[in-house]
Amino acid sequence: MLYRVLSLLVIGLFVSLATVQAQESVACEQTVVVQADDWLSRIAERVYGDPAAYPAIVEATQAIAVEDDTFATIENPDTIEVGWKLCIPSAADAEVLLAPDTAAPAAVSAEPVTSASVGRLVLATTTSTYDSGLLQAILPAFEAQYDATVEAVAVGTGQALELGRNGDADVVLVHARTLEDEFVAEGYGVNRQDVMYNDFVIVGPPNDPAGIRGMTDVAAALGQLAATESQFVSRGDNSGTHNREQALWEASGLDLTETESGYTQPIGEWYLSIGQGMGATLTLANEQLAYTLTDRGTFLSRQLEGIDLEIMVEGDSRLFNPYGVIAVNAELHPNVNAAGAAAFIDWLTSIETQAAISEYGTDTFGMPLFVPDSLPWNAAQAN
Amino acid sequence: MQELLEGIGQAIELIFSFEPALYEVIWLSLYVSGMALLIGVLLGVPLGAVLGLTRFFGRRLVMALLYTGMGFPPVVVGLFIYLMLSRSGPFGYLGWLFTPAAIIVAQLIIAFPLVAGFTMAAVMGVNPHLRHQLLALGATPMQATLAILQEARVGVIVATIAGFGAVISEVGAVILVGGNIDGKTRTLTTAIVLETRKGNFDLALALGIILLLITFLINFAMIRLQGRDANPS
Numbered sequence: 042m043l044y045r046v047l048s049l050l051v052i053g054l055f056v057s058l059a060t061v062q063a064q065e066s067v068a069c070e071q072t073v074v075v076q077a078d079d080w081l082s083r084i085a086e087r088v089y090g091d092p093a094a095y096p097a098i099v100e101a102t103q104a105i106a107v108e109d110d111t112f113a114t115i116e117n118p119d120t121i122e123v124g125w126k127l128c129i130p131s132a133a134d135a136e137v138l139l140a141p142d143t144a145a146p147a148a149v150s151a152e153p154v155t156s157a158s159v160g161r162l163v164l165a166t167t168t169s170t171y172d173s174g175l176l177q178a179i180l181p182a183f184e185a186q187y188d189a190t191v192e193a194v195a196v197g198t199g200q201a202l203e204l205g206r207n208g209d210a211d212v213v214l215v216h217a218r219t220l221e222d223e224f225v226a227e228g229y230g231v232n233r234q235d236v237m238y239n240d241f242v243i244v245g246p247p248n249d250p251a252g253i254r255g256m257t258d259v260a261a262a263l264g265q266l267a268a269t270e271s272q273f274v275s276r277g278d279n280s281g282t283h284n285r286e287q288a289l290w291e292a293s294g295l296d297l298t299e300t301e302s303g304y305t306q307p308i309g310e311w312y313l314s315i316g317q318g319m320g321a322t323l324t325l326a327n328e329q330l331a332y333t334l335t336d337r338g339t340f341l342s343r344q345l346e347g348i349d350l351e352i353m354v355e356g357d358s359r360l361f362n363p364y365g366v367i368a369v370n371a372e373l374h375p376n377v378n379a380a381g382a383a384a385f386i387d388w389l390t391s392i393e394t395q396a397a398i399s400e401y402g403t404d405t406f407g408m409p410l411f412v413p414d415s416l417p418w419n420a421a422q423a424n
Numbered sequence: 425m426q427e428l429l430e431g432i433g434q435a436i437e438l439i440f441s442f443e444p445a446l447y448e449v450i451w452l453s454l455y456v457s458g459m460a461l462l463i464g465v466l467l468g469v470p471l472g473a474v475l476g477l478t479r480f481f482g483r484r485l486v487m488a489l490l491y492t493g494m495g496f497p498p499v500v501v502g503l504f505i506y507l508m509l510s511r512s513g514p515f516g517y518l519g520w521l522f523t524p525a526a527i528i529v530a531q532l533i534i535a536f537p538l539v540a541g542f543t544m545a546a547v548m549g550v551n552p553h554l555r556h557q558l559l560a561l562g563a564t565p566m567q568a569t570l571a572i573l574q575e576a577r578v579g580v581i582v583a584t585i586a587g588f589g590a591v592i593s594e595v596g597a598v599i600l601v602g603g604n605i606d607g608k609t610r611t612l613t614t615a616i617v618l619e620t621r622k623g624n625f626d627l628a629l630a631l632g633i634i635l636l637l638i639t640f641l642i643n644f645a646m647i648r649l650q651g652r653d654a655n656p657s
Contacts, residue, residue: 196621203623277606279622300606301445314606316618317599325603328511328521 069105069128075113075121088129097135101128159189159381165202165210167281168318169239170364171195173338173410179397183388189381197280197318205229205367208374212382214389216364217281230367232383234390237398237411238363241285243354244323244340245271245332253332259357263293263307270311272331276322277304277314281362286334289359326350336362338402338410345405363414366390390415431629435637438630445607449631450638453611456524457592460531464539464587469580472543473569477555490544493537498530498590502597505530509601522603527611530597535587542586546579547572581650585643592639612638 073084085095099115105128106112113125121127170176171193180191194204198217204210206229214236215221224230243262245253251271253262266273276283279302287305290297298308306312315325319339326333327348340352354360366386371379388394395413402410438446475487507513509521509529520526550572558568573580595613602609604618612635619628 197623199622199624200620203625206623278618301443313603313608316604316606316610316614316621318621321599321603325522325605330511 068130068134069101070131070134071129072112073127073129075123075125075127077123079121079123081121084127084129089132089135094135098127098129101130101134104128159187159384160378161190161192162212162378162381162385163204163210164191164193164212164214164385165200165204166193166195166214167198167201167216167364168195168320169216169282169336169339170214172318172320173336173342173402174405175338175398175401175411178401179394182394182397183385186388187381187384189384191385197276197278198284199279202229205369208369208377210369211378212366212368212385214364214366215281216362217284218363218365220281220284221365221367224367229370229373231370232386233365233367234386235414235416236364236366236389237395237414238361239411240337240355241282241334241360241362242337242340242352243332243334244326244350245353246330247349247351248330249353251332254351254353256354257356259289259354259359260292260294262354263289264295266311266332267293267295267307267309270309272311272313272329274322274326274329274331274333275306275312275314276319276334277316278318279304280318282319282334282336285360285362289334292359323348323350341402341406341408341410364411390417392417392421427625427629430626432633434626435630435633438627439634446634448607449610449612449615450634452524452609453592453613453635454638456527456598456611457531457588459528460535460591461539461584461588463528463532464535465584468536468539468583468587469543469573472540472545472580472583473547473573475540476544476547477569477572487544490537490541493533494541496534496537497596498534498594499596499600501533502530502600505533505597505601521601522605522609524602524609526601527598527609530601531591531594534594534597535591538590539583539587542583543573543576543580546576546583549579550575578650581646585646588642588646589639592642593635 071088073088075084081095081098082093085091085093085098089097102112102115106114111126112128113121115121115125164176166176172195176193176195180193183189184191194201194210196204198215198220201210201213201215202220202224205213205224206227213224213230221230221233225233243253243259245251251262251266251269253265256262256265275286283304290305290307293307295307297305299305300314304314306314313325313329313331315322317325319335320343322333323335323340323343325331327350330349332353333350337355340350344350366389368379368382368386369377371377395415395418398411399409399413402408475483475490505526506521508515509518509526510516511521518525520529554575555568555572558571559565563571593613595617598604598609598611599614599617602611602614604610604614610618612631616628616631616635619625619631
């Protein structure tokens with residue numbers, strides 16, 4: 042008797058689950074196979090009598106293609122191919138699908154959904170955003186607004202992108218434009234957005250044995266370091282900072298060598314490649330009274346804790362350091378929190394967050410550490 | 425899984441590539457760990473023997489310190505050595521920080537309690553009457569101690585293996601006091617950390633496999649040594 046009740050309960054559960062599933066998935070009233078000279082709006086006109094209703098077909102087909110891969114995946118509604126199977130919802134369903142789109146016309150990221158619960162979001166980021174204290178300052182606002190728990194993994198840009206490639210992170214915030222573009226081009230990342238920038242500085246011992254203090258041409262300053270054989274500590278970890286450093290050595294016109302790891306660096310005992318984060322690199326440079334390239338944020342926060350090194354070279358446009366945020370492609374890694382990543386990117390580039398970024402650091406260091414640079418922020422500044 | 429297989433393949437390729445940079449790293453690892461172990465054995469075995477064979481005031485305190493040392497977090501050892509050798513520390517004038525010497529000092533502090541502690545335990549396991557008998561037969565205290573160590577050699581070799589295993593695989597202290605400088609203080613373990621941070625998981629894994637292989641070969645050699653001595657023919 043008990044068994045029968047239990048099995049009935051289980052069956053009931055499955056049935057109700059199945060109905061929920063059915064309600065969520067899209068019902069196709071008919072399917073259409075694309076013919077030569079077909080156009081999405083032409084099909085829409087044929088079935089609904091309204092060419093503007095084509096987004097309903099796109100949405101319905103996209104939704105069903107996730108479950109049934111005989112349907113086409115439409116990446117760009119402007120290009121469809123002969124033989125694609127499309128899902129045509131009923132006219133009533135089409136109206137429902139079209140409604141939210143017509144209500145909110147192209148207001149990109151102006152009004153992020155605040156009620157959504159994002160949950161656990163893994164953010165792979167560079168050590169500089171974390172070591173400078175920026176993330177700890179701005180993330181609580183996101184976590185409160187979206188009921189999210191952000192786990193920030195602070196590593197070098199190389200490892201951050203690798204975490205994204207393996208689907209171990211949901212979103213990455215890094216600063217190495219070529220590597221970022223590669224990441225997106227390879228299909229691992231989507232929705233790359235500019236976030237902010239800060240700048241690099243060359244720091245060195247107060248007595249400045251190489252005599253580069255105050256120079257504004259960073260390439261010439263590096264040349265002088267080499268000429269005086271003054272010790273220079275390199276991150277040597279393929280991080281964003283290290284990539285920038287290599288580009289600067291290339292600009293210096295010195296004789297360079299390529300290491301087995303593929304790094305470009307000058308030749309000489311005075312050049313120390315240590316393969317560690319910014320904090321450890323500054324510690325080592327400070328102990329050895331050597332020069333190094335650092336982002337301003339990490340340097341300023343270390344200076345508060347007591348470090349002898351001082352800023353020697355700054356202000357060269359080649360020291361400019363832009364940060365980008367990229368969502369990990371959910372098509373490659375279905376387990377990533379794509380909705381959370383999208384909400385995070387919207388929030389990070391929003392005017393409110395950008396304003397918080399523009400203020401961060403002024404009360405502690407007397408100057409902001411980062412300059413906001415997102416599209417919405419720049420658009421608002423232009424007005 | 426794919427990465428694991430690639431790592432094994434790359435490890436084999438690396439070993440036979442005879443890249444000077446790789447051999448430099450392997451050599452430095454063996455050099456610093458070997459030096460630390462040598463000094464650790466020279467100091468630790470006599471101390472272990474003394475603690476195991478004699479009774480003196482404060483012996484229990486020394487034993488407690490030794491046991492604490494056996495469980496010392498290596499990274500704390502590294503931090504301590506760093507502060508000692510820092511430019512602003514008491515031994516900063518030596519200029520040892522970020523040199524192999526600093527790594528040897530840190531590894532010595534990690535290996536020494538292990539070697540001394542295990543030696544002490546091995547010596548205490550030898551029949552206590554042996555010493556009395558040897559002394560009664562006219563052996564000097566030194567000769568008697570050497571004979572007991574000979575009797576406890578399996579335990580002493582285990583002590584040495586434990587010390588070696590602890591230092592060759594150590595990374596926290598090594599990266600703190602060595603600085604992982606390319607061509608100067610980069611060891612196998614710090615290279616693994618670096619490659620992992622860079623996202624080169626397969627290369628990191630290959631280096632890890634090489635490290636395991638070296639540890640295995642050395643331990644195998646030590647066990648052979650122990651086996652031959654145990655059955656003198």
